[in-house]
Amino acid sequence: MPQSSGSSPGRGSDHGSTGPTGRSGPLPVRQATSEAISIPPARTPPDDHPEDYPPEPPPPPVDRCDLGPISAPSAQQLWATDDLADLARSSALFTQEPLGPEGPIRSEGPIRSGWSPSGPYPSCAVPSTHPAALTLTMFGGSDRRQFHRYAGAAMMTAILAEGQIMEVSDVLAASPIQLALERADDMLGDLLDAHEATPPAHIFAQTARLRRGLERLGRRSMPAGDARRRDVLTGRVAVLGADAAFKLGDIETARSLTTLGFQAGGLAGEGPLLGSAREVAAVNEFYAGRPDEALRLARDGLTHVGDGPVRARLICQVARALAALGDVRSAAQALDQAYDLADLIPPDQWGRPGPSFENFNPVEVSYNATTALCLLGRPQAAQEHAELALPKLDAMNAPGFRSVIRLDLALALARQGRLELERVCDLATKAIEISWGRTVASVSGRADQLLAATRPHSEVREVRELALLVREWQRSAAGQRPGPGAVTAPGLAV
Numbered sequence: 001m002p003q004s005s006g007s008s009p010g011r012g013s014d015h016g017s018t019g020p021t022g023r024s025g026p027l028p029v030r031q032a033t034s035e036a037i038s039i040p041p042a043r044t045p046p047d048d049h050p051e052d053y054p055p056e057p058p059p060p061p062v063d064r065c066d067l068g069p070i071s072a073p074s075a076q077q078l079w080a081t082d083d084l085a086d087l088a089r090s091s092a093l094f095t096q097e098p099l100g101p102e103g104p105i106r107s108e109g110p111i112r113s114g115w116s117p118s119g120p121y122p123s124c125a126v127p128s129t130h131p132a133a134l135t136l137t138m139f140g141g142s143d144r145r146q147f148h149r150y151a152g153a154a155m156m157t158a159i160l161a162e163g164q165i166m167e168v169s170d171v172l173a174a175s176p177i178q179l180a181l182e183r184a185d186d187m188l189g190d191l192l193d194a195h196e197a198t199p200p201a202h203i204f205a206q207t208a209r210l211r212r213g214l215e216r217l218g219r220r221s222m223p224a225g226d227a228r229r230r231d232v233l234t235g236r237v238a239v240l241g242a243d244a245a246f247k248l249g250d251i252e253t254a255r256s257l258t259t260l261g262f263q264a265g266g267l268a269g270e271g272p273l274l275g276s277a278r279e280v281a282a283v284n285e286f287y288a289g290r291p292d293e294a295l296r297l298a299r300d301g302l303t304h305v306g307d308g309p310v311r312a313r314l315i316c317q318v319a320r321a322l323a324a325l326g327d328v329r330s331a332a333q334a335l336d337q338a339y340d341l342a343d344l345i346p347p348d349q350w351g352r353p354g355p356s357f358e359n360f361n362p363v364e365v366s367y368n369a370t371t372a373l374c375l376l377g378r379p380q381a382a383q384e385h386a387e388l389a390l391p392k393l394d395a396m397n398a399p400g401f402r403s404v405i406r407l408d409l410a411l412a413l414a415r416q417g418r419l420e421l422e423r424v425c426d427l428a429t430k431a432i433e434i435s436w437g438r439t440v441a442s443v444s445g446r447a448d449q450l451l452a453a454t455r456p457h458s459e460v461r462e463v464r465e466l467a468l469l470v471r472e473w474q475r476s477a478a479g480q481r482p483g484p485g486a487v488t489a490p491g492l493a494v
Helices: 072-081 085-095 132-140 146-159 168-175 176-199 200-217 224-248 251-268 271-287 291-302 309-324 327-344 363-375 379-394 399-414 418-434 440-459 461-479
Strands: 062-064 068-070
Touching: 085 418, 176 200, 176 399, 224 251, 224 271, 251 271, 251 461, 271 291, 271 309, 291 309, 309 327, 309 363, 327 363, 363 379, 363 399, 363 440, 379 399, 399 418, 399 440, 418 440, 418 461, 440 461
Parallel strands: none
Antiparallel strands: 062 068
16 A cells, blocks of 8 residues: 555554554653653643533433433434334334324324424434434425325435435435535534544444545536535545544555545645644554654644644644654653644634544643653653543543543553552553443554553452453454445455
């Protein structure tokens, strides 16, 4: 596979990817030196007012007749992958009188709000955001034939929206240019929102489908402005796919996709895309055990961007790479610079941690600082930054970040000796529980390093229980593959 205009990719959270094509290897931990070097203190930006950003409330439970209470995201996923069984159920709803709490709603009057998808019979209803559900509340029943006509159209829309009949490329190809670009932009936004809380195999499959659709759209003639927008979308989708491939442990595919994203950024003259491609590439190389290449890529990315979110991301990667190379002074200076940049980013550009082309959450600075200081053999300083980051990360839907920062701390403490074993096991157990159901290769590699560090103390019951938990979590990755209808990229068994 081609190398990313230098080499590289993937971003997110993890260490030493142990994927099918990547060679993992723990980055060496540097011993703290006696040299007087000022490590920047952990700090929050001046606009950070925790009371203004309450934790995200948990999604309300949803019920299904045969499965009992499940989460709302799970309900949506079941609708997307249940082999049309539930869609068949919704078609039964359309061909019968809609049910209300007191029996069928007759066609003499409009459909009232007494019945809704989340109402008295939620277990047999479509999700409330599903097109089929919207139809039941939008149209009255005064004209029975009109109702069934709209119901049939909604049924087809539901099927197409879930990708069961038409491929993404077919949907885009069948749409006017500007509408197709709008749809692609919306799809990318949905993937970015779901990325950090979804198994990476699913994200990789969906980016592959969307990328194919954009490539097919590129065969059509279009104005220069639309062509540039298509190039930017193609590059962003490739970079997000690279991040997912990195999380799956496929270093080579991630390198290829970051190269594609970088080339698309060059065609469009889009500096933030060029910088983002380099940032994901740098993360990939960092966890592949090549901090020198990660440093080169991150510094190259800085030449393409001005001040702003992408520059802050790249500076964080510079700091981590320098820490892995043992350059304490330069790493500390880079962390200080990253904190300064984060202070300048307005709250409306913070977003959630994880891949983004326009946002950067300041908590990512303290997150990366924790990793850097652990690598430099300074666990006490790392803990200071982690204590700043943990409450903020725990209030967000970012399981990868929440797990990795705990594993980083646990690994640093484990290398201090037996006295910290209880806290090490507590941190690591919590990290695995947070990421249960979403096994990421780089997080898995970090967990392997922790098990190796605690193996000399295997006579301790908590250490043995932790090893069993980690192995069970790693085995569960086999069940996190895309459904039968998902489309994967050639050459990568997902």
